[in-house]
Amino acid sequence: MSYIVGVPLLSLLAILQSVLMGYFQLLDGRADLVLVAVIAWSLTRRSEQAMVWAVIGGFALDLLSGLPFGMNALILLIVTFLVSFLEGRFWEAHFLMPLGVMLVASLTYHILSTFAVMILVQDVSFAYVFRRIILPSTFLNVLIALPASQLASALHYRLYPQEVEL
Amino acid sequence: MNRSNSRLLVAGTLALITIGIMFLSIGGYFTPVRDFLSRPINAVQAWIALRVSAIHDTLTAPRDVASLQAEVSRLQSEVARLEQEIIGLREQAAEAEILASLLNYARSQPESRSIAANVIGRDPSPFIRSIWIDRGSDSNLSQGMPVVTERGLVGRIAEVFPTASRVQLITDPEAAVNVTLQLARTDGVLVAEFNGELSVDLIDQNTEVTVGELVLTSGLGNNYPADIPVGQIINVRRRDYELFQQAGVQPSVDFDSLHIVLVITNFQPIPLELTAP
Numbered sequence: 001m002s003y004i005v006g007v008p009l010l011s012l013l014a015i016l017q018s019v020l021m022g023y024f025q026l027l028d029g030r031a032d033l034v035l036v037a038v039i040a041w042s043l044t045r046r047s048e049q050a051m052v053w054a055v056i057g058g059f060a061l062d063l064l065s066g067l068p069f070g071m072n073a074l075i076l077l078i079v080t081f082l083v084s085f086l087e088g089r090f091w092e093a094h095f096l097m098p099l100g101v102m103l104v105a106s107l108t109y110h111i112l113s114t115f116a117v118m119i120l121v122q123d124v125s126f127a128y129v130f131r132r133i134i135l136p137s138t139f140l141n142v143l144i145a146l147p148a149s150q151l152a153s154a155l156h157y158r159l160y161p162q163e164v165e166l
Numbered sequence: 167m168n169r170s171n172s173r174l175l176v177a178g179t180l181a182l183i184t185i186g187i188m189f190l191s192i193g194g195y196f197t198p199v200r201d202f203l204s205r206p207i208n209a210v211q212a213w214i215a216l217r218v219s220a221i222h223d224t225l226t227a228p229r230d231v232a233s234l235q236a237e238v239s240r241l242q243s244e245v246a247r248l249e250q251e252i253i254g255l256r257e258q259a260a261e262a263e264i265l266a267s268l269l270n271y272a273r274s275q276p277e278s279r280s281i282a283a284n285v286i287g288r289d290p291s292p293f294i295r296s297i298w299i300d301r302g303s304d305s306n307l308s309q310g311m312p313v314v315t316e317r318g319l320v321g322r323i324a325e326v327f328p329t330a331s332r333v334q335l336i337t338d339p340e341a342a343v344n345v346t347l348q349l350a351r352t353d354g355v356l357v358a359e360f361n362g363e364l365s366v367d368l369i370d371q372n373t374e375v376t377v378g379e380l381v382l383t384s385g386l387g388n389n390y391p392a393d394i395p396v397g398q399i400i401n402v403r404r405r406d407y408e409l410f411q412q413a414g415v416q417p418s419v420d421f422d423s424l425h426i427v428l429v430i431t432n433f434q435p436i437p438l439e440l441t442a443p
Contacts, residue, residue: 067293
Protein backbone atom coordinates (compact mmCIF):
# COMPACT_ATOMS: atom_id res chain seq x y z
CA MET A 1 0.00 0.00 0.00
CA SER A 2 2.78 2.42 0.92
CA TYR A 3 4.32 1.98 -2.53
CA ILE A 4 1.13 3.24 -4.23
CA VAL A 5 1.61 6.46 -2.28
CA GLY A 6 5.39 6.37 -2.27
CA VAL A 7 6.13 6.24 -6.00
CA PRO A 8 4.16 9.36 -7.01
CA LEU A 9 5.09 11.16 -3.79
CA LEU A 10 8.82 10.59 -4.22
CA SER A 11 8.68 11.46 -7.94
CA LEU A 12 6.91 14.69 -7.04
CA LEU A 13 9.45 15.49 -4.33
CA ALA A 14 12.33 14.88 -6.77
CA ILE A 15 10.69 17.26 -9.26
CA LEU A 16 10.14 19.88 -6.55
CA GLN A 17 13.76 19.48 -5.50
CA SER A 18 14.76 20.29 -9.08
CA VAL A 19 12.27 23.12 -9.69
CA LEU A 20 11.74 24.74 -6.33
CA MET A 21 14.84 24.33 -4.19
CA GLY A 22 16.93 26.64 -6.39
CA TYR A 23 14.88 29.52 -4.92
CA PHE A 24 15.69 28.48 -1.33
CA GLN A 25 19.44 28.05 -1.48
CA LEU A 26 21.67 28.65 1.51
CA LEU A 27 25.15 29.26 0.08
CA ASP A 28 25.27 26.35 -2.40
CA GLY A 29 23.20 24.03 -0.24
CA ARG A 30 19.57 23.05 -0.70
CA ALA A 31 17.09 20.96 1.24
CA ASP A 32 17.03 17.34 0.04
CA LEU A 33 13.32 16.64 0.00
CA VAL A 34 13.67 13.01 -1.09
CA LEU A 35 16.23 12.22 1.61
CA VAL A 36 14.06 13.89 4.25
CA ALA A 37 10.97 11.95 3.14
CA VAL A 38 12.80 8.62 3.11
CA ILE A 39 14.33 9.15 6.54
CA ALA A 40 11.01 10.36 7.94
CA TRP A 41 9.34 7.18 6.66
CA SER A 42 12.17 5.12 8.11
CA LEU A 43 11.43 6.63 11.53
CA THR A 44 7.89 5.21 11.45
CA ARG A 45 9.46 1.77 12.07
CA ARG A 46 9.08 0.80 8.41
CA SER A 47 12.77 0.61 7.61
CA GLU A 48 12.41 -2.12 4.96
CA GLN A 49 9.78 -0.09 3.11
CA ALA A 50 11.96 2.98 3.55
CA MET A 51 14.81 1.20 1.77
CA VAL A 52 12.52 0.57 -1.21
CA TRP A 53 11.44 4.23 -1.02
CA ALA A 54 15.11 5.21 -1.00
CA VAL A 55 15.76 3.34 -4.23
CA ILE A 56 12.61 4.72 -5.91
CA GLY A 57 13.33 8.28 -4.79
CA GLY A 58 16.98 7.92 -5.73
CA PHE A 59 16.11 6.82 -9.25
CA ALA A 60 13.65 9.74 -9.56
CA LEU A 61 16.52 12.09 -8.62
CA ASP A 62 18.86 10.30 -11.02
CA LEU A 63 16.38 10.91 -13.86
CA LEU A 64 16.78 14.64 -13.24
CA SER A 65 20.49 14.70 -12.52
CA GLY A 66 23.66 14.71 -14.55
CA LEU A 67 25.34 12.40 -12.05
CA PRO A 68 25.81 8.74 -13.07
CA PHE A 69 22.42 7.01 -13.15
CA GLY A 70 21.83 5.00 -9.97
CA MET A 71 24.29 6.92 -7.82
CA ASN A 72 21.65 8.74 -5.77
CA ALA A 73 19.62 5.53 -5.41
CA LEU A 74 22.61 3.60 -4.08
CA ILE A 75 23.70 6.32 -1.64
CA LEU A 76 20.15 6.81 -0.33
CA LEU A 77 19.86 3.05 0.14
CA ILE A 78 23.09 2.96 2.16
CA VAL A 79 21.97 5.87 4.34
CA THR A 80 18.53 4.32 4.96
CA PHE A 81 20.12 0.98 5.76
CA LEU A 82 22.39 2.64 8.34
CA VAL A 83 19.44 4.55 9.83
CA SER A 84 17.50 1.29 10.13
CA PHE A 85 19.97 0.15 12.83
CA LEU A 86 18.63 2.89 15.10
CA GLU A 87 15.23 1.19 15.15
CA GLY A 88 14.19 -0.07 18.54
CA ARG A 89 16.77 1.86 20.58
CA PHE A 90 15.73 3.07 24.03
CA TRP A 91 15.92 6.75 23.08
CA GLU A 92 13.75 6.21 19.99
CA ALA A 93 10.69 7.75 21.59
CA HIS A 94 12.32 11.11 22.29
CA PHE A 95 10.56 13.85 20.34
CA LEU A 96 13.87 15.40 19.22
CA MET A 97 15.13 12.13 17.76
CA PRO A 98 14.21 13.03 14.12
CA LEU A 99 16.61 16.00 14.36
CA GLY A 100 19.54 13.85 15.45
CA VAL A 101 18.81 11.14 12.90
CA MET A 102 18.43 13.71 10.12
CA LEU A 103 21.70 15.36 11.11
CA VAL A 104 23.59 12.07 10.89
CA ALA A 105 21.73 10.91 7.76
CA SER A 106 22.23 14.18 5.93
CA LEU A 107 25.93 14.36 6.76
CA THR A 108 26.40 10.72 5.69
CA TYR A 109 24.43 11.26 2.47
CA HIS A 110 26.43 14.33 1.47
CA ILE A 111 29.82 12.94 2.47
CA LEU A 112 29.14 9.75 0.47
CA SER A 113 27.88 11.86 -2.47
CA THR A 114 31.00 14.01 -2.35
CA PHE A 115 33.31 11.00 -2.37
CA ALA A 116 31.31 9.43 -5.22
CA VAL A 117 31.58 12.67 -7.20
CA MET A 118 35.31 12.87 -6.45
CA ILE A 119 35.82 9.32 -7.73
CA LEU A 120 33.39 9.22 -10.66
CA VAL A 121 32.88 12.77 -11.92
CA GLN A 122 35.32 15.49 -10.93
CA ASP A 123 37.93 16.36 -8.37
CA VAL A 124 36.49 18.78 -5.81
CA SER A 125 37.87 20.37 -2.69
CA PHE A 126 36.28 18.57 0.24
CA ALA A 127 36.80 21.52 2.58
CA TYR A 128 35.02 23.84 0.15
CA VAL A 129 32.16 21.38 -0.42
CA PHE A 130 31.81 20.83 3.33
CA ARG A 131 31.55 24.57 3.97
CA ARG A 132 29.41 25.57 1.00
CA ILE A 133 27.18 22.51 0.40
CA ILE A 134 27.22 19.89 3.15
CA LEU A 135 26.74 22.12 6.20
CA PRO A 136 24.04 24.42 4.68
CA SER A 137 22.15 21.45 3.18
CA THR A 138 22.29 19.59 6.48
CA PHE A 139 21.05 22.68 8.31
CA LEU A 140 18.07 22.97 5.91
CA ASN A 141 17.35 19.24 6.16
CA VAL A 142 17.36 19.37 9.96
CA LEU A 143 15.11 22.42 9.80
CA ILE A 144 12.37 20.48 7.99
CA ALA A 145 12.99 17.18 9.77
CA LEU A 146 10.37 17.68 12.49
CA PRO A 147 7.43 18.67 10.24
CA ALA A 148 8.45 15.92 7.81
CA SER A 149 8.43 13.28 10.53
CA GLN A 150 5.02 14.54 11.73
CA LEU A 151 3.67 14.25 8.19
CA ALA A 152 5.19 10.77 7.83
CA SER A 153 3.57 9.70 11.12
CA ALA A 154 0.22 11.04 9.94
CA LEU A 155 0.56 9.20 6.64
CA HIS A 156 1.62 6.05 8.46
CA TYR A 157 -1.42 6.29 10.72
CA ARG A 158 -3.71 6.62 7.69
CA LEU A 159 -2.13 3.75 5.77
CA TYR A 160 -1.76 1.42 8.76
CA PRO A 161 -4.43 2.29 11.33
CA GLN A 162 -3.81 0.63 14.68
CA GLU A 163 -6.11 -2.21 15.56
CA VAL A 164 -7.97 -1.76 18.84
CA GLU A 165 -9.23 -4.77 20.79
CA LEU A 166 -12.69 -4.37 22.25
CA MET B 167 14.37 -15.18 10.03
CA ASN B 168 14.97 -12.38 12.54
CA ARG B 169 14.45 -8.67 11.82
CA SER B 170 18.11 -7.90 11.31
CA ASN B 171 18.61 -10.66 8.72
CA SER B 172 15.47 -9.72 6.85
CA ARG B 173 16.64 -6.07 6.74
CA LEU B 174 20.03 -7.18 5.44
CA LEU B 175 18.37 -9.33 2.78
CA VAL B 176 16.17 -6.44 1.57
CA ALA B 177 19.13 -4.03 1.50
CA GLY B 178 21.35 -6.54 -0.32
CA THR B 179 18.71 -7.31 -2.94
CA LEU B 180 18.01 -3.63 -3.55
CA ALA B 181 21.74 -2.85 -3.75
CA LEU B 182 22.22 -5.60 -6.34
CA ILE B 183 19.29 -4.31 -8.41
CA THR B 184 20.58 -0.72 -8.19
CA ILE B 185 24.14 -1.66 -9.13
CA GLY B 186 22.78 -3.77 -12.01
CA ILE B 187 20.76 -0.83 -13.32
CA MET B 188 23.82 1.42 -12.88
CA PHE B 189 25.92 -0.88 -15.08
CA LEU B 190 23.12 -1.22 -17.65
CA SER B 191 22.94 2.58 -17.73
CA ILE B 192 26.70 2.98 -18.14
CA GLY B 193 26.55 0.48 -21.04
CA GLY B 194 23.72 2.49 -22.62
CA TYR B 195 21.22 -0.41 -22.41
CA PHE B 196 18.97 1.51 -20.03
CA THR B 197 18.46 4.51 -22.32
CA PRO B 198 15.03 3.41 -23.73
CA VAL B 199 13.71 2.88 -20.19
CA ARG B 200 15.14 6.26 -19.10
CA ASP B 201 13.50 7.93 -22.11
CA PHE B 202 10.20 6.27 -21.26
CA LEU B 203 10.38 7.31 -17.59
CA SER B 204 11.63 10.81 -18.37
CA ARG B 205 8.62 11.72 -20.50
CA PRO B 206 6.00 11.94 -17.68
CA ILE B 207 8.57 13.27 -15.18
CA ASN B 208 9.62 16.08 -17.54
CA ALA B 209 5.98 16.87 -18.39
CA VAL B 210 5.12 17.33 -14.71
CA GLN B 211 8.40 19.22 -14.18
CA ALA B 212 7.52 21.65 -17.00
CA TRP B 213 3.99 22.11 -15.65
CA ILE B 214 5.21 22.84 -12.12
CA ALA B 215 8.11 25.04 -13.31
CA LEU B 216 5.73 27.27 -15.25
CA ARG B 217 3.53 27.82 -12.20
CA VAL B 218 6.43 28.24 -9.79
CA SER B 219 7.98 30.81 -12.11
CA ALA B 220 4.67 32.71 -12.33
CA ILE B 221 4.25 32.66 -8.53
CA HIS B 222 7.86 33.74 -8.05
CA ASP B 223 7.40 36.64 -10.48
CA THR B 224 4.19 37.69 -8.74
CA LEU B 225 5.80 37.60 -5.31
CA THR B 226 8.98 39.38 -6.28
CA ALA B 227 7.51 42.17 -8.43
CA PRO B 228 5.48 45.11 -7.11
CA ARG B 229 1.94 44.67 -8.42
CA ASP B 230 1.16 48.33 -9.11
CA VAL B 231 4.00 48.69 -11.58
CA ALA B 232 3.10 45.78 -13.79
CA SER B 233 2.90 47.91 -16.91
CA LEU B 234 6.18 49.62 -16.06
CA GLN B 235 7.75 46.25 -15.59
CA ALA B 236 6.61 45.21 -19.07
CA GLU B 237 8.06 48.40 -20.49
CA VAL B 238 11.33 47.93 -18.60
CA SER B 239 11.64 44.36 -19.79
CA ARG B 240 10.94 45.51 -23.38
CA LEU B 241 13.64 48.17 -23.06
CA GLN B 242 16.03 45.72 -21.42
CA SER B 243 15.64 43.31 -24.29
CA GLU B 244 16.16 46.22 -26.72
CA VAL B 245 19.35 47.26 -24.86
CA ALA B 246 20.54 43.67 -24.84
CA ARG B 247 19.85 43.41 -28.58
CA LEU B 248 21.75 46.63 -29.26
CA GLU B 249 24.63 45.53 -27.02
CA GLN B 250 24.77 42.32 -28.97
CA GLU B 251 24.78 44.30 -32.20
CA ILE B 252 27.61 46.56 -30.94
CA ILE B 253 29.64 43.54 -29.90
CA GLY B 254 29.02 41.99 -33.29
CA LEU B 255 30.01 45.20 -35.09
CA ARG B 256 33.17 45.64 -33.00
CA GLU B 257 34.16 42.10 -33.68
CA GLN B 258 33.46 42.51 -37.38
CA ALA B 259 35.56 45.69 -37.47
CA ALA B 260 38.49 44.00 -35.74
CA GLU B 261 38.22 41.02 -38.02
CA ALA B 262 37.92 43.17 -41.11
CA GLU B 263 41.16 44.95 -40.19
CA ILE B 264 43.07 41.71 -40.10
CA LEU B 265 41.38 40.25 -43.11
CA ALA B 266 41.84 43.43 -45.16
CA SER B 267 45.58 43.25 -44.59
CA LEU B 268 45.49 39.79 -46.06
CA LEU B 269 43.31 41.04 -48.96
CA ASN B 270 40.79 38.45 -48.08
CA TYR B 271 37.98 39.84 -46.04
CA ALA B 272 35.25 37.96 -47.76
CA ARG B 273 33.91 35.66 -45.26
CA SER B 274 30.48 34.22 -45.15
CA GLN B 275 28.88 33.30 -41.95
CA PRO B 276 25.57 31.44 -42.10
CA GLU B 277 22.79 32.90 -40.01
CA SER B 278 22.16 30.87 -36.90
CA ARG B 279 18.83 29.08 -36.76
CA SER B 280 17.54 28.70 -33.23
CA ILE B 281 14.66 27.37 -31.22
CA ALA B 282 13.41 28.89 -27.95
CA ALA B 283 13.05 26.75 -24.86
CA ASN B 284 11.83 27.34 -21.32
CA VAL B 285 14.07 26.53 -18.39
CA ILE B 286 12.12 24.00 -16.31
CA GLY B 287 14.58 23.01 -13.63
CA ARG B 288 18.08 22.71 -12.34
CA ASP B 289 20.15 19.69 -11.50
CA PRO B 290 19.04 18.45 -8.07
CA SER B 291 22.69 17.76 -7.25
CA PRO B 292 24.72 20.79 -6.16
CA PHE B 293 27.80 19.18 -7.74
CA ILE B 294 26.51 19.54 -11.30
CA ARG B 295 25.83 22.94 -12.85
CA SER B 296 23.19 22.21 -15.43
CA ILE B 297 19.64 23.23 -16.29
CA TRP B 298 16.68 21.43 -17.82
CA ILE B 299 14.85 22.86 -20.83
CA ASP B 300 11.44 21.82 -22.13
CA ARG B 301 12.62 20.77 -25.62
CA GLY B 302 14.15 17.46 -26.58
CA SER B 303 14.53 15.01 -29.42
CA ASP B 304 10.86 15.53 -30.36
CA SER B 305 11.93 19.08 -31.36
CA ASN B 306 14.96 17.73 -33.26
CA LEU B 307 17.45 18.78 -30.62
CA SER B 308 20.61 16.75 -30.30
CA GLN B 309 23.59 16.42 -28.00
CA GLY B 310 26.22 19.13 -28.34
CA MET B 311 23.95 21.91 -29.64
CA PRO B 312 24.99 25.31 -28.24
CA VAL B 313 22.56 27.15 -25.96
CA VAL B 314 22.56 30.95 -25.76
CA THR B 315 20.51 33.91 -24.60
CA GLU B 316 20.46 37.39 -26.08
CA ARG B 317 23.31 38.22 -23.69
CA GLY B 318 25.66 35.41 -24.60
CA LEU B 319 26.68 31.79 -24.22
CA VAL B 320 24.86 29.59 -21.71
CA GLY B 321 26.28 26.12 -22.46
CA ARG B 322 25.60 23.10 -24.60
CA ILE B 323 23.16 20.23 -24.58
CA ALA B 324 24.61 17.33 -22.63
CA GLU B 325 21.70 14.89 -22.67
CA VAL B 326 18.57 14.70 -24.80
CA PHE B 327 15.29 13.06 -23.88
CA PRO B 328 12.08 13.08 -25.94
CA THR B 329 10.53 16.16 -24.34
CA ALA B 330 13.40 17.71 -22.38
CA SER B 331 17.15 18.18 -22.46
CA ARG B 332 19.85 18.76 -19.91
CA VAL B 333 22.12 21.70 -20.67
CA GLN B 334 25.63 21.72 -19.22
CA LEU B 335 26.35 25.33 -18.23
CA ILE B 336 29.70 26.89 -19.00
CA THR B 337 30.05 27.34 -15.22
CA ASP B 338 30.24 23.56 -14.78
CA PRO B 339 33.83 22.51 -13.93
CA GLU B 340 33.57 19.75 -16.55
CA ALA B 341 32.87 22.28 -19.33
CA ALA B 342 35.71 23.88 -21.29
CA VAL B 343 35.16 26.46 -24.03
CA ASN B 344 37.71 27.64 -26.57
CA VAL B 345 37.59 31.42 -26.47
CA THR B 346 39.29 34.42 -27.96
CA LEU B 347 39.98 37.80 -26.34
CA GLN B 348 38.52 40.53 -28.51
CA LEU B 349 41.25 43.18 -28.17
CA ALA B 350 44.29 41.01 -27.51
CA ARG B 351 43.33 38.77 -30.44
CA THR B 352 44.59 35.72 -28.63
CA ASP B 353 43.04 32.38 -27.87
CA GLY B 354 42.55 30.65 -24.54
CA VAL B 355 40.37 28.12 -22.83
CA LEU B 356 37.51 29.15 -20.58
CA VAL B 357 37.37 26.96 -17.50
CA ALA B 358 35.11 27.04 -14.46
CA GLU B 359 36.00 26.60 -10.83
CA PHE B 360 33.86 24.42 -8.58
CA ASN B 361 32.23 27.57 -7.15
CA GLY B 362 31.12 28.63 -10.65
CA GLU B 363 33.78 31.32 -11.16
CA LEU B 364 35.08 31.54 -14.72
CA SER B 365 38.59 32.20 -15.95
CA VAL B 366 40.46 32.06 -19.22
CA ASP B 367 43.52 29.85 -19.05
CA LEU B 368 46.34 29.10 -21.51
CA ILE B 369 46.82 32.76 -22.52
CA ASP B 370 50.28 33.40 -23.94
CA GLN B 371 52.57 35.19 -21.42
CA ASN B 372 53.54 37.82 -24.01
CA THR B 373 49.96 38.88 -24.68
CA GLU B 374 48.75 42.13 -23.16
CA VAL B 375 45.34 41.42 -21.66
CA THR B 376 43.17 44.41 -20.76
CA VAL B 377 40.64 44.46 -17.96
CA GLY B 378 37.17 44.99 -19.43
CA GLU B 379 37.81 43.43 -22.79
CA LEU B 380 35.30 41.00 -24.17
CA VAL B 381 35.67 37.25 -24.28
CA LEU B 382 34.09 35.52 -27.28
CA THR B 383 33.93 31.92 -28.40
CA SER B 384 36.70 31.21 -30.88
CA GLY B 385 35.05 28.33 -32.70
CA LEU B 386 38.23 26.26 -32.34
CA GLY B 387 37.53 22.59 -31.86
CA ASN B 388 34.13 23.12 -33.44
CA ASN B 389 32.32 22.70 -30.13
CA TYR B 390 30.67 26.13 -30.30
CA PRO B 391 30.11 28.61 -33.14
CA ALA B 392 32.57 31.49 -33.19
CA ASP B 393 31.93 35.02 -31.85
CA ILE B 394 29.32 34.30 -29.21
CA PRO B 395 29.89 36.66 -26.23
CA VAL B 396 30.92 34.85 -23.06
CA GLY B 397 31.83 37.68 -20.70
CA GLN B 398 34.32 40.37 -19.77
CA ILE B 399 37.80 40.19 -18.29
CA ILE B 400 37.74 41.39 -14.68
CA ASN B 401 41.30 40.64 -13.58
CA VAL B 402 44.57 39.27 -14.94
CA ARG B 403 46.89 36.86 -13.14
CA ARG B 404 50.38 36.81 -14.63
CA ARG B 405 53.28 35.09 -12.88
CA ASP B 406 56.73 35.02 -14.44
CA TYR B 407 57.42 31.43 -13.48
CA GLU B 408 54.29 30.12 -15.22
CA LEU B 409 53.96 29.18 -18.87
CA PHE B 410 50.64 30.91 -19.34
CA GLN B 411 48.67 33.71 -17.76
CA GLN B 412 45.08 33.49 -16.57
CA ALA B 413 42.28 36.04 -16.54
CA GLY B 414 39.13 36.10 -14.45
CA VAL B 415 35.88 36.45 -16.40
CA GLN B 416 32.55 38.00 -15.43
CA PRO B 417 29.99 36.04 -17.47
CA SER B 418 27.60 38.09 -19.61
CA VAL B 419 24.72 35.75 -18.74
CA ASP B 420 23.13 35.78 -15.30
CA PHE B 421 22.89 32.03 -14.68
CA ASP B 422 20.67 32.46 -11.61
CA SER B 423 17.84 34.07 -13.55
CA LEU B 424 17.60 32.01 -16.71
CA HIS B 425 14.02 31.60 -17.88
CA ILE B 426 14.12 31.28 -21.65
CA VAL B 427 17.09 30.21 -23.75
CA LEU B 428 17.79 29.73 -27.43
CA VAL B 429 19.20 26.48 -28.81
CA ILE B 430 21.21 26.93 -32.01
CA THR B 431 20.00 24.08 -34.16
CA ASN B 432 21.99 24.50 -37.36
CA PHE B 433 25.39 24.10 -35.73
CA GLN B 434 26.89 20.66 -36.07
CA PRO B 435 29.55 20.03 -33.42
CA ILE B 436 32.21 17.41 -34.09
CA PRO B 437 31.23 14.26 -32.21
CA LEU B 438 33.59 13.58 -29.30
CA GLU B 439 34.53 10.15 -30.71
CA LEU B 440 35.97 11.80 -33.85
CA THR B 441 38.04 14.32 -31.92
CA ALA B 442 39.61 11.66 -29.69
CA PRO B 443 43.20 10.77 -30.68
